[in-house]
Amino acid sequence: DAGITQSPRHKVTETGTPVTLRCHQTENHRYMYWYRQDPGHGLRLIHYSYGVKDTDKGEVSDGYSVSRSKTEDFLLTLESATSSQTSVYFCAISERQNTEAFFGQGTRLTVV
């Protein structure tokens, strides 16, 4: 498996609190992505990064922000968590544009 680690793996948080999920890679890949997976919706792109400090919005970016201050880490922040953000979050990495994306193990987030 590609060297990609998500933390935490599980989290329960209260509505209105800030939450940060971390994606860490040891592959030195340029591209990093955050997806959320919900039943009936598949994998939806939240934000992605194409280099250090280079990020852009995906399909469902409202309520989320990201930061990438170094190649190996891509952080996803929920500024004020809502119940609609209860989901499984996957980070993915790819070496170049239009090449295989490797996924992390996922983070199950529950907002109560």
Added chain:
Amino acid sequence: GENVEQHPSTLSVQEGDSAVIKCTYSDSASNYFPWYKQELGKRPQLIIDIRSNVGEKKDQRIAVTLNKTAKHFSLHITETQPEDSAVYFCAASSGGSQGNLIFGKGTKLSVKP
């Protein structure tokens, strides 16, 4: 931006039969089309991909076809086995310079012994 439609959402076949999953995309500039398999409780993993300069690609029992004119691509699994049971996702690159990846909603394939 890119939009990917995937059909059917569920598919049930008998062991040994073939399975076909179809996807359409909206951005004519998209040029990379991977397929991922996700087993229950696991992460998605690439099973095959195709680029726009190729019409068909095969890997053992799996094949993918691409029709750029019609903007659709399909996954074909022959001689299905129970271990093929999983959720399959198609995806397309947005075609933009940053190369993000947009997924379809997935197809749950069940192979009955």
